[in-house]
Amino acid sequence: xxxxxxxxxxxxxxxxxxxxxxxxxxxxxxxxxxxxxxxxxxxxxxxxxxxxxxxxxxxxxxxxxxxxxxxxxxxxxxxxxxxxxxxxxxxxxxxxxxxxxxxxxxxxxxxxxxxxxxxxxxxxxxxxxxxxxxxxxxxxxxxxxxxxxxxxxxxxxxxxxxxxxxxxxxxxxxxxxxxxxxxxxxxxxxxxxxxxxxxxxxxxxxxxxxxxxxxxxxxxxxxxxxxxxxxxxxxxxxxxxxx
Amino acid sequence: xxxxxxxxxxxxxxxxxxxxxxxxxxxxxxxxxxxxxxxxxxxxxxxxxxxxxxxxxxxxxxxxxxxxxxxxxxxxxxxxxxxxxxxxxxxxxxxxxxxxxxxxxxxxxxxxxxxxxxxxxxxxxxxxxxxxxxxxxxxxxxxxxxxxxxxxxxxxxxxxxxxxxxxxxxxxxxxxxxxxxxxxxxxxxxxxxxxxxxxxxxxxxxxxxxxxxxxxxxxxxxxx
Amino acid sequence: xxxxxxxxxxxxxxxxxxxxxxxxxxxxxxxxxxxxxxxxxxxxxxxxxxxxxxxxxxxxxxxxxxxxxxxxxxxxxxxxxxxxxxxxxxxxxxxxxxxxxxxxxxxxxxxxxxxxxxxxxxxxxxxxxxxxxxxxxxxxxxxxxxxxxxxxxxxxxxxxxxxxxxxxxxxxxxxxxxxxxxxxxxxxxxxxxxxxxxxxxxxxxxxxxxxxxxxxxxxxxxxx
Numbered sequence: 001x002x003x004x005x006x007x008x009x010x011x012x013x014x015x016x017x018x019x020x021x022x023x024x025x026x027x028x029x030x031x032x033x034x035x036x037x038x039x040x041x042x043x044x045x046x047x048x049x050x051x052x053x054x055x056x057x058x059x060x061x062x063x064x065x066x067x068x069x070x071x072x073x074x075x076x077x078x079x080x081x082x083x084x085x086x087x088x089x090x091x092x093x094x095x096x097x098x099x100x101x102x103x104x105x106x107x108x109x110x111x112x113x114x115x116x117x118x119x120x121x122x123x124x125x126x127x128x129x130x131x132x133x134x135x136x137x138x139x140x141x142x143x144x145x146x147x148x149x150x151x152x153x154x155x156x157x158x159x160x161x162x163x164x165x166x167x168x169x170x171x172x173x174x175x176x177x178x179x180x181x182x183x184x185x186x187x188x189x190x191x192x193x194x195x196x197x198x199x200x201x202x203x204x205x206x207x208x209x210x211x212x213x214x215x216x217x218x219x220x221x222x223x224x225x226x227x228x229x230x231x232x233x234x235x236x237x238x239x240x241x242x243x
Numbered sequence: 244x245x246x247x248x249x250x251x252x253x254x255x256x257x258x259x260x261x262x263x264x265x266x267x268x269x270x271x272x273x274x275x276x277x278x279x280x281x282x283x284x285x286x287x288x289x290x291x292x293x294x295x296x297x298x299x300x301x302x303x304x305x306x307x308x309x310x311x312x313x314x315x316x317x318x319x320x321x322x323x324x325x326x327x328x329x330x331x332x333x334x335x336x337x338x339x340x341x342x343x344x345x346x347x348x349x350x351x352x353x354x355x356x357x358x359x360x361x362x363x364x365x366x367x368x369x370x371x372x373x374x375x376x377x378x379x380x381x382x383x384x385x386x387x388x389x390x391x392x393x394x395x396x397x398x399x400x401x402x403x404x405x406x407x408x409x410x411x412x413x414x415x416x417x418x419x420x421x422x423x424x425x426x427x428x429x430x431x432x433x434x435x436x437x438x439x440x441x442x443x444x445x446x447x448x449x450x451x452x453x454x455x456x457x458x459x460x461x462x463x464x465x466x467x
Numbered sequence: 468x469x470x471x472x473x474x475x476x477x478x479x480x481x482x483x484x485x486x487x488x489x490x491x492x493x494x495x496x497x498x499x500x501x502x503x504x505x506x507x508x509x510x511x512x513x514x515x516x517x518x519x520x521x522x523x524x525x526x527x528x529x530x531x532x533x534x535x536x537x538x539x540x541x542x543x544x545x546x547x548x549x550x551x552x553x554x555x556x557x558x559x560x561x562x563x564x565x566x567x568x569x570x571x572x573x574x575x576x577x578x579x580x581x582x583x584x585x586x587x588x589x590x591x592x593x594x595x596x597x598x599x600x601x602x603x604x605x606x607x608x609x610x611x612x613x614x615x616x617x618x619x620x621x622x623x624x625x626x627x628x629x630x631x632x633x634x635x636x637x638x639x640x641x642x643x644x645x646x647x648x649x650x651x652x653x654x655x656x657x658x659x660x661x662x663x664x665x666x667x668x669x670x671x672x673x674x675x676x677x678x679x680x681x682x683x684x685x686x687x688x689x690x691x
Contacts, residue, residue: 051467449612
């Protein structure tokens, strides 16, 4: 599946967050979105998920314009955001069962146990989510996002709360997703973990993809230096304040 | 359509399971209702003459106030954990979320009222176990839930949250208040169902209109 | 501005035209009472229509108009209720009855207040407009239901005496005065609405700019 973002524009009041943004992705790619706070990374993810409507521009899956009113389009998308989307009083397995039923995928015990095992949570499925640590909730919500086998994954700071083990499990999962030809877009500050799995790094500034850096044997130092330089460039707002 | 019903069923299952585990709504509503009944029992002397009408009034007032406690809690899980986004992506249409919540609230309210009726009968020495009476409560609870779910969906996202719900809900609910109290009072006083049918028609009309408008409009409560 | 004065004068001039009826001078209040009530209802209709328009087009100006309509409508509804009470006390010897029109007007006033409070409780401009629109629509939908249920209430309890204004005999001159009065009030409403809407738009602009300068002062960048 290919993904194309064409001329997407979004403003909040007077503030234009995304300005005719363009981005194309091939199957099996993982794009890491980088940029200052407020650059529009989360906004872009929400638009891709169909939660926000852009004022202009369109999203294309496989050369067909996406109609987010159609549920089959939305069922091709998996989303992980800052909030866990979990129900505290239900157990891990019950949360998964709920989402499995909503998406009308297999909700039998075996399938759900397998989903838990994917993120290393097979021993905790029977406990209520209330009792989970932040890292455990993060793992469960990742399992939740993958449950309906979406071809497009949108992840906002997925490493939040994950310990080293959890980050490695996550990376492994992402490599498998890439092998299956799925597309992953993620935002993160955790460059050391993102580096081994990212195909490209897209830097967002002034509402557009200011630079698109392919991951050709990049070292962590090179990546970090590149990012530091990009972040150091002043944008128009900060210039006004300085003046 | 089948997908829509399926998602509604799944949502109701999830809500009822959540509620059963936490028992937040149930205990609050039940405790509040019983205490209020006690207060009424103390404050209002009932002679055999005015029993019928006052009974329906008391029961409904208790349900209205206890209901706000339930409504306030019904959206907190989604609001605090941000689940709205995940639900919007999964369901065929946002109206399924409204309808699922509405059914849950209706069922919880009915459950509480079923528990309350025998207690009232005990305190006031007056049997309320009457098919017509229960039918009216069922209809009234539906109307209450239809309007309340829509309004609660909004107030849970405001600054004032719980405080705002009664202020917004009660004016809209007035027709239901009048209809339930008068119809139920009539039934208890011995009138046959036919006599109060005007009120029943009004309740049915209210239920249909408010549910329909809410289904159309709920999308704007959840999404931008 | 000149328009306003001319119409106010027009209304006053007509004051002299009608002949006094057997009810005495108090009856003259009737013209303003009905006109004010009419404007109250019109304002609610405007708010509901603007609500629908906003949800369709997402242009903030509809929210400003709706807000102004509700503010002004509340004022006129209060005037209607007070003039009604002034008229009622000498005639019926009571301040309040469950008269359908009075009940509906009062419930409408509470809905207005709810609307204003709801808007107060939401800081985000877009969400505020959305919620206002939703509440205006559901509020308006409930008005006819409230009216019918209070009418039903009265037919069952005809113990309230002579609340129908049909008791009054109206001469042609009085009809003319009534019509003129209603027209005058409507134009007054339109002018007030126009000015208040523009004022609201400016106020909102100022608030937004002020918020912007505050964040720039501290060097904070807006969140995603």
